[in-house]
Amino acid sequence: xxxxxxxxxxxxxxxxxxxxxxxxxxxxxxxxxxxxxxxxxxxxxxxxxxxxxxxxxxxxxxxxxxxxxxxxxxxxxxxxxxxxxxxxxxxxxxxxxxxxxxxxxxxxxxxxxxxxxxxxxxxxxxxxxxxxxxxxxxxxxxxxxxxxxxxxxxxxxxxxxxxxxxxxxxxxxxxxxxxxxxxxxxxxxxxxxxxxxxxxxxxxxxxxxxxxxxxxxxxxxxxxxxxxxxxxxxxxxxxxxxxxxxxxxxxxxxxxxxxxxxxxxxxxxxxxxxxxxxxxxxxxxxxxxxxxxxxxxxxxxxxx
Numbered sequence: 001x002x003x004x005x006x007x008x009x010x011x012x013x014x015x016x017x018x019x020x021x022x023x024x025x026x027x028x029x030x031x032x033x034x035x036x037x038x039x040x041x042x043x044x045x046x047x048x049x050x051x052x053x054x055x056x057x058x059x060x061x062x063x064x065x066x067x068x069x070x071x072x073x074x075x076x077x078x079x080x081x082x083x084x085x086x087x088x089x090x091x092x093x094x095x096x097x098x099x100x101x102x103x104x105x106x107x108x109x110x111x112x113x114x115x116x117x118x119x120x121x122x123x124x125x126x127x128x129x130x131x132x133x134x135x136x137x138x139x140x141x142x143x144x145x146x147x148x149x150x151x152x153x154x155x156x157x158x159x160x161x162x163x164x165x166x167x168x169x170x171x172x173x174x175x176x177x178x179x180x181x182x183x184x185x186x187x188x189x190x191x192x193x194x195x196x197x198x199x200x201x202x203x204x205x206x207x208x209x210x211x212x213x214x215x216x217x218x219x220x221x222x223x224x225x226x227x228x229x230x231x232x233x234x235x236x237x238x239x240x241x242x243x244x245x246x247x248x249x250x251x252x253x254x255x256x257x258x259x260x261x262x263x264x265x266x267x268x269x270x271x272x273x274x275x276x277x278x279x280x281x282x283x284x285x286x287x288x289x290x291x292x293x294x295x296x297x298x299x300x301x302x303x304x
């Protein structure tokens with residue numbers, strides 16, 4: 001009986017993998033343009049006489065460009081290779097999905113993993129969900145889009161702007177559905193909140209996770225918050241832009257115990273403890289009697 005159940009499980013798993021593989025198959029057309037190449041073995045070359053005239057579609061992702069090439073692995077026909085082919089788009093490439101639009105000079109899409117890589121200087125903009133929200137804008141040398149999960153990953157020196165906040169790091173993971181941005185950098189993530197009259201607010205950390213629509217962020221791995229003359233440091237930080245409150249906690253970073261500490265250089269005053277509440281709107285810091293628990297679940301990536 002167990003053997004039958006196991007065989008049924010493998011069968012259902014194979015069906016799920018097959019269904020996912022079918023969803024990754026790309027279709028390309030060039031209305032008013034032309035397609036050339038070996039009909040059976042490929043590669044197929046699509047060309048249009050106007051920018052954006054070649055259109056590729058896979059699941060809910062649409063790719064437009066001036067030229068595209070669809071290739072099969074050597075020795076396989078184009079039909080046999082469905083699920084293994086590679087599509088290359090060139091010339092003013094635009095990627096669209098729901099509220100997201102990205103542009104760049106070249107994109108390579110692989111059916112085998114359902115990922116499209118936009119290279120050569122990419123820009124992405126996601127329109128706000130409502131009037132109360134801000135657009136998310138990302139610039140990077142390279143962006144990868146997943147058709148299975150509506151996730152993009154930008155690499156190579158990334159800048160993400162959302163309203164008054166701008167983050168910079170080597171890599172940014174972004175979930176379009178939730179508006180979750182995860183900044184990571186081997187050296188340091190830098191997040192800047194623009195302010196008028198008081199100078200910019202600066203947060204530095206090893207990793208920063210930001211819920212862009214909710215205006216909340218979690219910084220970990222050793223953090224520094226610079227608010228004019230006040231510098232607050234600790235192991236982790238939870239910041240709510242709606243209230244202007246940052247909770248800075250002591251903790252362990254690597255092999256060291258890091259205290260929560262705040263120094264006011266102008267007044268030559270310092271505070272320290274297990275938890276500090278730093279109000280950036282009032283430029284005030286106080287010690288909390290009890291350290292709150294960080295809402296780590298709110299900031300988890302898909303699948304974590």
